[in-house]
Amino acid sequence: MKNNWTNHLHGYVRVRIDGDYPERFLNRCIEEEISIWQIKKIGDNRIVCYMNVEDAKRIRPLLRMTNCKVSFIQRNGVPFLIRRMIVRSGFIAGLASFLVIMFILSNMVWGVEIKGASPQVEHELRQVVTEMGIKRGAFQFSLPSVELIQRDVTELVQGATWVGVRQKGTTFEFEVVEQQLPEEAERYSPRHLVATKKAIIHKIFVEHGQAIVKPNDFVQKGDLLVSGYIGKKDAEDEEKELVPAQAVVLGEIWYQSTVSASLDTLFTTLTGEKKSKHYISLSGFDIPIWGFGSIPFEESAESLHERPFRLFNWSLPITYKRNDYLETKRHERSYTKEEAVRAARERARVELINDLPHDAEIIGEKVLHEAVENGKVNLRIHYQVIEDITSEQPIIQGD
Template structure:
């Protein structure tokens, strides 16, 4: 006999042992004891499951039939609740665990300051300690984040903006510091002079008086932009109303500069070319001895042959034998002198000199023209002269000399 178990009602498992155990079960059924399961282990030993409310009546009947009854287990919600009443700590434990977890998650455990220099970071940390915003502070004790942001900017010098974020137990401050523009170095009174022998093409005067004009030919050291404002005309004295004023001349002057380069080509190197003729000799090496097989005179067939040798080792079942065959091939070669055509020489000369010239020029310089001036043969060598036109800045600062 077996019924489904009702967890809400619960059940009690009993062992019944005695001569009258069967009569006891029949009498209990007449008394309407609710058996959920009856299992006969032997004629004198039964194992039954009954409702908890019938346990008292079952004990009374067992005594009257002289049957020993023992409670094996108690299952179901009624017994679990009864056990919890006796163990209040077990019920309160999870509640306190989640309560403590919630409280700890509402505390700032880390304060991260990013984007600040060590000095500014130290100042922010000191201010936060004075305001009691340190690890261990509760979220409820923190001011609103937008208010905290404004307070940090106003309290700490050198801070332009602060982004404040609260991520769990971590308080993050992203700092943007003030960046003051570098103060320009005050320049002394100066002229702008030419660094090259060139023709002025373009002038950009920021401060000072232009002395030269586009198209003028200048020598190194000549003044291009004067640092004297309102200079008097030659032969005239400055008026009292507009006296000359000395400043630091500034500007840029682009000039056309000429460069010349020479490239010398020597006759090409001798090249060794194979004619296609060859002779082959065969040998056998055994136990350190060399035995000629064929082509003993092959080494004498050519004057300066190219020699290639190929050795083959013999193996049987993976074992290498002390026996080798060797083939030696002798190739005939001839010497020829390599010569470059004239146009190839000129192209090579331009490429070589252009590459070397660009390495020496400033980055903003531009090669505007190139020309081969002349080509001549000297003592079996070819010499090519080239002319380059380069547009570059020819201006440099020059201090004023007393009396300018």
């Protein structure tokens, strides 16, 4: 009989049979359908073979009939392995406890290092990461991914231009690049100031140079606003003094915006209700461990959170996964014509402000065209904006 996996599962023994005619014992075993295999004869009165544990319990009558003696010289299989483990339970329990403790400790955060930050920015960054749960003793699989941490801390830390995040074993390392506002360099090169856009001059404040235009003048793009030559108007350019022109010239610019707004809109909002499902993933096979049952929401948005388990500095092929299902609801909103016009004008104004310089000011707004077509309100809006229209133009002597 072959020694297959069922023999290992139920257990088998190696026996030594001693007697005058041990072959008679083998014949009796065959008659009683007792499985024996790998039979070897050692001398005239000794045979060694293997048999199942259950069959070994049935050979006592056969031994008396054949006047043979049996000795069990080897025990194999799962039952004997379990028995040996029970005998050595203290050692096994200690080894298992050690591995469990090391596994838990390897998946916790034991250090947060910050490099390249001033004391003020470091204090601010530590407060931010602590609020996110990144602190000593926190479990790594409960934290966001490194990419999300980097995105959030870069946005939340005001004094940092960029924050790099790296997980090195049980330590999170943050590398900070702080904002450095360059000092305004003194301008020594002679220059003119010219117009960047077509505009009507609103106000002009000259620090250095000679103004060429005055309020209410109309200028085209490239027209000279402030000259770098100062001196008498009748004097030649060679007799005038060259200076780097400095001035603020505010011009009135005209913009047109075309925008539309639907009278009926459909939008989706989160209700705040959430259901989470937790899994342990083994080589891509997900085993649910918590959050069983179906999703109790008619509509939901799904968010996946995934973190690998670690042992020392190695990533194990075991991953913790959490699926968050956020309940959503659709709402239909109907606008009157006046409400749609107001919403369209607000959106157009916000889009224009995003495209303007930060110091620009909108002083006028007028709807040039208004029409309702195919369930939408279409508007064409005219804006009057005050902004700085100066641009530098170097003066090359000898031109």
